[in-house]
Amino acid sequence: METLVRVTDLSRDFGRHSALSNVDLCLERGQVLGLLGPNGAGKTTCLRLLSGLLAPTSGCIEIQGIDLARRPLAAKRHLGYLPERPPLHPELRVDEYLTHCAHLHRLPRRAIPDAVATAKQRCGLEDQGRQLIAKLSRGYRQRLGLAQAILHRPSLLILDEPTEGLDPVQMRELRGLIRELAQDTGIILSSHLLPEVQSVCDRVMILHQGRVRFDAETSAARPTNLWRVRLGEDIDVMHLNALAPVAGAIATGPHQFQVHVRDEASSADLARAILQADLELFELIPERSDLERTFFDLIGAEEQA
Amino acid sequence: MIGTIAAREIRSGLVTPLLWVLLGVGQVVLAWIFLQVVENFSGLDAEQRLASLTQELCLNLFGFAAVLAMLAAPLLAMRMLSAEFREGGYDLLAGAPVRLVEILLGKFIGLAVLITPLCLLPAANLALLTNVTSLDLGQVAAATLGLWLAALFFGAIGLQASSLTDQPGAAVLIAFGVLLLFSIIGRAESLTAQTLSLFGWLSWNEHLFRFLLGAVRLSDLTYFALFTGFFLALTHRRLANRRLQ
Numbered sequence: 001m002e003t004l005v006r007v008t009d010l011s012r013d014f015g016r017h018s019a020l021s022n023v024d025l026c027l028e029r030g031q032v033l034g035l036l037g038p039n040g041a042g043k044t045t046c047l048r049l050l051s052g053l054l055a056p057t058s059g060c061i062e063i064q065g066i067d068l069a070r071r072p073l074a075a076k077r078h079l080g081y082l083p084e085r086p087p088l089h090p091e092l093r094v095d096e097y098l099t100h101c102a103h104l105h106r107l108p109r110r111a112i113p114d115a116v117a118t119a120k121q122r123c124g125l126e127d128q129g130r131q132l133i134a135k136l137s138r139g140y141r142q143r144l145g146l147a148q149a150i151l152h153r154p155s156l157l158i159l160d161e162p163t164e165g166l167d168p169v170q171m172r173e174l175r176g177l178i179r180e181l182a183q184d185t186g187i188i189l190s191s192h193l194l195p196e197v198q199s200v201c202d203r204v205m206i207l208h209q210g211r212v213r214f215d216a217e218t219s220a221a222r223p224t225n226l227w228r229v230r231l232g233e234d235i236d237v238m239h240l241n242a243l244a245p246v247a248g249a250i251a252t253g254p255h256q257f258q259v260h261v262r263d264e265a266s267s268a269d270l271a272r273a274i275l276q277a278d279l280e281l282f283e284l285i286p287e288r289s290d291l292e293r294t295f296f297d298l299i300g301a302e303e304q305a
Numbered sequence: 306m307i308g309t310i311a312a313r314e315i316r317s318g319l320v321t322p323l324l325w326v327l328l329g330v331g332q333v334v335l336a337w338i339f340l341q342v343v344e345n346f347s348g349l350d351a352e353q354r355l356a357s358l359t360q361e362l363c364l365n366l367f368g369f370a371a372v373l374a375m376l377a378a379p380l381l382a383m384r385m386l387s388a389e390f391r392e393g394g395y396d397l398l399a400g401a402p403v404r405l406v407e408i409l410l411g412k413f414i415g416l417a418v419l420i421t422p423l424c425l426l427p428a429a430n431l432a433l434l435t436n437v438t439s440l441d442l443g444q445v446a447a448a449t450l451g452l453w454l455a456a457l458f459f460g461a462i463g464l465q466a467s468s469l470t471d472q473p474g475a476a477v478l479i480a481f482g483v484l485l486l487f488s489i490i491g492r493a494e495s496l497t498a499q500t501l502s503l504f505g506w507l508s509w510n511e512h513l514f515r516f517l518l519g520a521v522r523l524s525d526l527t528y529f530a531l532f533t534g535f536f537l538a539l540t541h542r543r544l545a546n547r548r549l550q
Binding site for chain 1: 306309310313316317320321392393394395396397398399400401402403404548549550
């Protein structure tokens with residue numbers, strides 16, 4: 001696979017404060033990388049460094065083999081960037097703004113109308129072309145920000161909290177769009193929402209206090225077959241272990257058990273088996289995923305979770 | 306690329322009310338001064354007239370238009386960098402494959418185009434008299450050129466101030482402060498020996514005065530070109546440093 005971004009030993013200090021330390025990163029075409037972390041973890045700093053808006057204190061960023069520090073113009077041609085606040089000009093109309101962005105990204109004049117129409121169509125802005133940006137709602141502004149980032153079909157897309165301000169339907173649409181875009185680009189997105197990262201990213205990197213604390217494929221951190229069960233009466237754990245869908249169970253408190261369901265069984269099978277055993281089922285909750293556990297373990301907030 | 310950035314600035318300037326308000330207010334005051342000068346001049350006998358009508362009008366109309374440009378340039382410039390830093394619009398340029406010098410020149414040319422109508426207002430007022438009396442068109446042209454160069458100089462200071470902060474209000478105040486300093490610095494001459502003319506040379510109004518009298522001198526052209534270039538270079542430096550901060 002083609003390597004789009006290679007980051008080596010990236011650090012960035014703001015005065016005495018170190019915002020990012022020794023980050024190494026590699027992204028292939030077709031991959032979606034999620035940067036996860038609490039507020040102030042260094043996600044935005046990392047993305048601003050990758051998009052060339054900030055200069056690193058040390059380290060090297062290569063986009064498609066081009067050093068961003070030495071040849072910024074050539075490197076920036078391959079990237080599309082959606083900052084935390086979409087970089088819009090409220091006094092322009094949507095079409096005017098996108099045309100301006102196309103010029104900035106040096107698209108050939110003849111290709112601009114098509115590029116603008118495609119970007120609008122992908123972001124659901126077909127009917128907003130004549131609309132003044134100042135009159136757009138928050139969600140549409142976010143879409144427009146995304147449209148300017150994908151307008152020139154960059155091979156690397158950097159999205160800083162892309163679902164911020166979107167309603168649940170728009171969020172789902174955006175996730176779909178990200179997966180669609182990921183077919184021929186590499187995407188790095190930041191978020192502090194675990195489910196979002198889990199649902200859309202192939203790989204996740206957890207940042208905390210400017211350092212990478214976890215970097216793994218999300219498939220390795222998918223939810224396991226662990227379920228938390230609360231029953232009406234206190235029974236011996238052996239009763240649960242005897243049920244067909246249960247691979248193993250342990251008592252975690254009064255009336256509470258952690259149950260490992262067999263691979264071929266589902267939560268419905270477990271619920272059915274519990275009821276058929278004449279037990280009262282009060283709660284059946286999936287245990288937190290590995291990723292979620294790792295996240296809270298790493299940031300030391302386990303007790304607040 | 307410079308054209309793209311300048312065109313966007315011009316478009317934004319034309320669709321927002323600031324420029325139109327400045328032009329409207331400027332024209333009302335200029336018309337008032339114009340009336341007063343013509344009224345006073347026509348009331349004088351031939352021997353009482355110390356200067357020609359063109360001279361009187363140039364000194365008064367263009368002199369006031371320069372003060373107007375001094376107020377307008379920082380206001381127009383604050384939107385170009387300072388407000389964009391604050392609202393995040395600058396990230397679009399910083400993330401695009403565009404050189405800093407292209408961004409700077411694009412914005413400066415945009416500012417120059419937007420402030421040009423303001424510099425043409427006094428000449429437009431004078432045009433009313435072309436069929437009534439004979440005017441020294443050469444002097445009017447020189448005064449217009451001087452006013453325009455002074456406005457570019459104010460614009461460069463405005464852009465520099467705008468690049469310093471993401472608070473547009475603060476940017477305007479910084480620009481006013483610097484412009485005021487450049488306006489009154491000539492007076493320092495009277496505090497020291499009469500022969501010391503450095504402070505007088507630094508002051509922009511001394512140079513504009515020559516243009517208003519109809520004299521286009523290389524030294525005055527150099528003054529405006531030098532200081533406009535100097536403040537643009539400072540702005541470039543500042544924009545380059547933003548990546549490091």
